Amino acid sequence: MQKITDSPIDFAEDIIHDVKNSKEEGVLKCVQCGMCTSTCPAARHSDYNPRDIIERVLEGDITILEDDCIWNCFYCYTCHSVCPVGNSVCEVNQILKQFAIKNGIGYEKLYEYMGFADSYFTAAIGAIPEIFFADIDRDVPGWWDFRQHLDEIRNELELDPPLMPPKDVIDEVSTILTITGFKKKIENIREAQEGEK
Amino acid sequence: MKSVPDKDILLFRSCLVSVEYPGVEASTKFVFDKLGIDYAISEKQTCCTGLGHYSDVFDQIDTTAIGARNFRIAREIGRPNLVMMCATCYAINKKSVKLLNKKDDLREHINKLFDDNGLSHLKYEKDDLKPTENIFHVVDILYGKKDEIKDHIKYDLSGYTIATHHGCHYCKVHYEDTIGGVRDPNILDELIEECGCKTIGWYDHKRATCGTGFRQRYSNPELSFTATADKMNAIADEDVDIMVHLCPNCHIQFDRYQHLIGEREGRNFRAIHLNIAQFIALAMGGDFDKVIGVKAHTVPIDSVIKELKEVEQ
Numbered sequence: 001m002q003k004i005t006d007s008p009i010d011f012a013e014d015i016i017h018d019v020k021n022s023k024e025e026g027v028l029k030c031v032q033c034g035m036c037t038s039t040c041p042a043a044r045h046s047d048y049n050p051r052d053i054i055e056r057v058l059e060g061d062i063t064i065l066e067d068d069c070i071w072n073c074f075y076c077y078t079c080h081s082v083c084p085v086g087n088s089v090c091e092v093n094q095i096l097k098q099f100a101i102k103n104g105i106g107y108e109k110l111y112e113y114m115g116f117a118d119s120y121f122t123a124a125i126g127a128i129p130e131i132f133f134a135d136i137d138r139d140v141p142g143w144w145d146f147r148q149h150l151d152e153i154r155n156e157l158e159l160d161p162p163l164m165p166p167k168d169v170i171d172e173v174s175t176i177l178t179i180t181g182f183k184k185k186i187e188n189i190r191e192a193q194e195g196e197k
Numbered sequence: 198m199k200s201v202p203d204k205d206i207l208l209f210r211s212c213l214v215s216v217e218y219p220g221v222e223a224s225t226k227f228v229f230d231k232l233g234i235d236y237a238i239s240e241k242q243t244c245c246t247g248l249g250h251y252s253d254v255f256d257q258i259d260t261t262a263i264g265a266r267n268f269r270i271a272r273e274i275g276r277p278n279l280v281m282m283c284a285t286c287y288a289i290n291k292k293s294v295k296l297l298n299k300k301d302d303l304r305e306h307i308n309k310l311f312d313d314n315g316l317s318h319l320k321y322e323k324d325d326l327k328p329t330e331n332i333f334h335v336v337d338i339l340y341g342k343k344d345e346i347k348d349h350i351k352y353d354l355s356g357y358t359i360a361t362h363h364g365c366h367y368c369k370v371h372y373e374d375t376i377g378g379v380r381d382p383n384i385l386d387e388l389i390e391e392c393g394c395k396t397i398g399w400y401d402h403k404r405a406t407c408g409t410g411f412r413q414r415y416s417n418p419e420l421s422f423t424a425t426a427d428k429m430n431a432i433a434d435e436d437v438d439i440m441v442h443l444c445p446n447c448h449i450q451f452d453r454y455q456h457l458i459g460e461r462e463g464r465n466f467r468a469i470h471l472n473i474a475q476f477i478a479l480a481m482g483g484d485f486d487k488v489i490g491v492k493a494h495t496v497p498i499d500s501v502i503k504e505l506k507e508v509e510q
Contacts (some may be wrong), residue, residue, distance in 0.1 A: 019303050020257040022295065041406050041424040042413075072420060074410030075251045077288075081369035081379055097253045109253070112416060116249030124243040126212045132415050140453045140495055150216060153492050157223040161240035163215055172316070173243050176266060179310045182259040 008060025015057065018095045026087035030054045036079035036089045048072040050079050050089035057092065065100040071109055101185075104192070111193045117177075117186045124165050124173040198376060199329055201341030204235035207276040209267075209290070211283035212244045213445035220490015221282055221445060224478035225335055227488045231349045231481055232342045236280065241270045247285035251411040257296070262307050264293030265321040277326060280333045282474070284366035284444035291332040291371050297321050298328070329374050334367050335474055336384050336443050340376050346391040351482035352505045355394045357438040360468075361385035362428070362451070364444035365406050380404060385441055385473050392480040393508065396441075401431040407447035414450065425450055426458050429466050438501045440468045441476050448472060453495050469501045470494070 012027050034051045042048035048069050056064045064070065073093045080088035100106045115129020128136070137144045146153075154163070177183055208229070214221045229236055246263050249255040267290070271277055281287040297304045301323075308320045326332070339346070363382035368375050377384030382404055386396045408425030410417070429451075432440060442448055452470040459466040471479070475489050479502075485491045491498040 019296065019300060022292065041408070041410070041427075042420065044427075045423045046420055072413070072417065074406050074408075074413055074424070076365040076406035076410065077369035078365065078404075078406065081372045094253070098256055101253065106253075109412070109416070113249065113252040113254045113412065116252060116254050120244070120246070120249070125215070126244040126246060126248045127216060128248070135415070135418075136453070139457050141456065142495060143453060146493060146495075147216075149492070150219075153490060154215075154219050156486055156492075157219050157488070157490050159215075159219055159222055161238065165240055165243055169241050169243060172266070172319075173263065175314060175316065176262050176310075176319075177259060179314045179316075180259045180262050180307075182255065185256075186254075 008058065011060045011062060012057055014099070015092055015095050018098070020095050020098070021091060023086055023088045023091060026083070026085065027054060027057060027092055029085035030058065030087050031085060033084060035082050035084060039078045039082055041074050041076060041078070042072040046072050050093075053089055053093065053096075054087065057096075065096060065103060065105055070096055070100075071106070107189045107192050110189055114186065114190060117182070120177060121174050121183075122170070124170045125163070199374065201333065201337050202278045203233070203338065203341060204278075205276050206234065206236035206278045206280045206338070207242065207271040207274070208236045208238050209245075209279050209281045209286055210238060210242060211281070211286050211445060212248070213449065214282050218445055218448055218472065218490065218493050220488065220493055221448075221472045221474055223488050223490055224472065224474040224483060225282055227478045227483050228339065228474055228481060232339075232345055234338060234342065237274065237276060239270055239274060242267050245286040245289040247283070247289045248411065250289060251285065253412070258303070258307070260289060261293040261296055261303065262310065264290055265297060265307055265311075266319045268294065268321060268326050269319045272325060277331050278333065279326075279331060280335055280338055282335050283446070284334065284364035285446060287332065287334045288366035288370035291328050291374070294326045294328045294332055298324055328371070334443065336367065336388065337376055339388055339473070339477065340384060343388060343391045346388070346477065347393065349481045350392055350508055352480050353393060353508045354439075354476075354480050356506075357394070357501065358436055359389060359394055359396045359439045359441060360400060360432050360435060360437040361389065361396055361403075362407060362440060362442040362447055363404065364442060364447055367443055368404070385443060388473055389441060389476065392477060394480075397435050397437065400435050402427050403431075407442075407450040409446045409450045421450075422454065422458055422461060425454065426462050429455065429458050430462060430464070432468055433464055433466050437468045439476070440470050441473050442470065443473050445472070455496055467500070469496050469498050471498075
């Protein structure tokens, strides 16, 4: 019989102690009822299974960090909002991904999104990364043309202040993201991915 | 219902609103002005990190440190009530306030980083802000003033078939603070009713995600668009003219990709997409180009709204 002092619980304990966890010991209260899976859009349309994720966490199965399926979560928080014991698979999933990244797993998944980091250092805004512009242009007729006229449209709407914050604000935000370790993490991901090419 | 402020508001700018649907910002200001709400926008406030956060690029400490800076700015200008146009900004900021108040280690760690790097002016003290009393979405503020909306209605939009989509990061993340229901969300339906219109109410998949799923739309489009198709098929079955939502992420997913998803499904989806602030601004007489910002929309607003009929006095 599994006891609470068994080592598999360590994995769940690490999740409970993660700063992102807002559900205290919720993960230990899971009764495997499957409410999460029954309302999950990723479970409806792919192999993603939130109930199974918690089962594997409670079994101490750390191979889940390498399982591609964890990257299918929509972060829609439906599971989080319906769980009868107050667990949140959505938060657990986010924590698992950060564990994976800290272990050097999933860098290729983040690489496409480096634009979010770059736009923060150059403009303190979180614009859609340019790497996706070609896809958007293909899928959305007229979008590129609209973006070329964004300034005119904003002027017509008399929006103030302008889109871009002042330089001292961008500098302050860049400093914050350097001292939290964010900048170093981004450099490491980039180096690892570009080194492979 | 929780208490909702109508003054000392920092209207929190959203990156997606700014670059994709700037008319949402203009419409929010237009409606706030009509309702006598005291708000300001600050050029010092920066992005909540939400899109990067939910693409797993930003970790919680990065997001919360950026949040602490924005919270300091709001307090500095005497506007401690943060009001968000985007559901993701709303959920991100509310979580950061909760964590900063509750997790002493995190707060002390961030404050020490600020202290050690010449940023002491940004430090956050426990309970500087309260998650329920200071962090709101625009819909909360509108709901607090809903009895006054009908006094300002100029156009009658009641002839259209209207459905609502509520935005997961408004309803489901901090469900204890959500007005109008979580599993059966209705705050938008109630606000639309104050404009003299009746929505279709419940429909299949009403509470489901728009399908954006952050990284899903770009890295896993098949999964994303399949989820969106559930919703689009459901509203097409109801022959909806106008879909009303409260988040620019959902707005992009529906408005920008409706044509593509229609091709995939072999159906002609024809609904137009408006943020609730745009819908109310339109009913209050806001100009298509100077307030609603229709030029930013992919599905043309005038494909459904061809003429506006004034309400009978």
